[in-house]
Amino acid sequence: MGFSTVLGQELVKKELQRQINGNTLNHAYLIHGNPGLDPQGFAKVFAQGILCMEKQGEIPCGRCIACKKVLSNNHEDLVIYPEETLKVDNVRSLEKDIHIKPYSSGKKIYIINHGEGMTPQGQNALLKTLEEPPSFGIILIVARSKESLLPTIQSRCQGLGLKPVSREEIYDALKNTWGYDEEKARAAAKIAGGKIKTALRFLEDEDYENRRKQLFVLYSEMREKGITASLEALERLSIEKDQIDEVLDLSFSFFRDLLLYKALQKPEWLIHGDQEKLIASLGKNCSREGILGSLKEVEKMQGYTRANVSTKSILEMLVLNIHQALSDK
Numbered sequence: 261m262g263f264s265t266v267l268g269q270e271l272v273k274k275e276l277q278r279q280i281n282g283n284t285l286n287h288a289y290l291i292h293g294n295p296g297l298d299p300q301g302f303a304k305v306f307a308q309g310i311l312c313m314e315k316q317g318e319i320p321c322g323r324c325i326a327c328k329k330v331l332s333n334n335h336e337d338l339v340i341y342p343e344e345t346l347k348v349d350n351v352r353s354l355e356k357d358i359h360i361k362p363y364s365s366g367k368k369i370y371i372i373n374h375g376e377g378m379t380p381q382g383q384n385a386l387l388k389t390l391e392e393p394p395s396f397g398i399i400l401i402v403a404r405s406k407e408s409l410l411p412t413i414q415s416r417c418q419g420l421g422l423k424p425v426s427r428e429e430i431y432d433a434l435k436n437t438w439g440y441d442e443e444k445a446r447a448a449a450k451i452a453g454g455k456i457k458t459a460l461r462f463l464e465d466e467d468y469e470n471r472r473k474q475l476f477v478l479y480s481e482m483r484e485k486g487i488t489a490s491l492e493a494l495e496r497l498s499i500e501k502d503q504i505d506e507v508l509d510l511s512f513s514f515f516r517d518l519l520l521y522k523a524l525q526k527p528e529w530l531i532h533g534d535q536e537k538l539i540a541s542l543g544k545n546c547s548r549e550g551i552l553g554s555l556k557e558v559e560k561m562q563g564y565t566r567a568n569v570s571t572k573s574i575l576e577m578l579v580l581n582i583h584q585a586l587s588d589k
């Protein structure tokens with residue numbers, strides 16, 4: 261057990277372990293990273309580590325009553341706000357609640373998931389609590405990026421940035437912890453781009469797999485079919501707000517594959533090896549500049565997700581701009 265259940269993130273894990281053991285925890289943390297890295301899961305393991313009753317050895321132990329309660333979302337001193345948009349009212353109730361002493365442990369922890377969804381009003385309301393927290397209060401804000409929160413919030417939290425982990429580490433975890441066979445684990449680790457949650461979505465969620473294939477068909481047919489039909493095809497993919505990051509990641513790896521295949525024709529280097537036929541035929545009909553332009557567009561849209569632009573606008577811009585990039589050159 262311990263923080264080892266979290267893949268990678270060695271520096272962050274070491275730092276938190278040190279703070280928990282030395283009782284030098286801060287009052288507020290901003291845990292940020294691509295949703296595929298599972299920052300929400302990380303926040304929960306961190307909370308478990310703080311509340312764990314085991315004083316020796318690795319924490320969280322995973323066996324004590326406190327650890328079990330955290331796992332089943334049942335701990336009296338842990339409140340998790342899962343809402344997409346945390347309302348000012350929620351923040352006000354947090355502000356009151358955080359001053360009431362912990363029930364069964366020395367700390368009271370609040371996890372705010374989707375921190376980027378907090379309105380500026382909500383963030384300003386939270387500021388007061390961040391400025392004068394009670395000695396036992398700890399707030400963990402989870403967000404897609406640091407920049408998606410007001411600078412005043414950022415400066416009052418210790419930032420914990422999660423990083424993609426190596427393909428090999430993901431492969432090992434899928435094989436040894438989740439019990440997938442070699443072939444599946446290898447394919448998922450390739451597509452994951454360093455993000456374990458993405459690997460698991462690929463393996464366990466049929467919708468993800470269907471969307472991946474349909475998205476590539478959309479890209480391969482867009483020049484022929486034109487903008488209106490492409491936007492309709494996009495609509496049919498019914499991409500939700502919480503799926504935007506993985507759609508952009510898939511788009512990036514697709515155009516990366518296209519570029520690589522056009523230059524070297526090495527199928528074994530493809531991330532989406534199962535799509536070789538489609539990639540080969542599209543590659544023949546596109547210029548290198550057009551593909552590079554598409555990659556840049558995807559990166560630009562990834563920047564927009566961090567700036568809280570709406571999902572619908574990002575997707576429409578993505579399709580329009582890639583259509584333009586591929587047609588121009």
Ligand SMILES: [Zn+2]
Nearest residue numbers: 312321324327
């Ligand atoms: Zn424990």
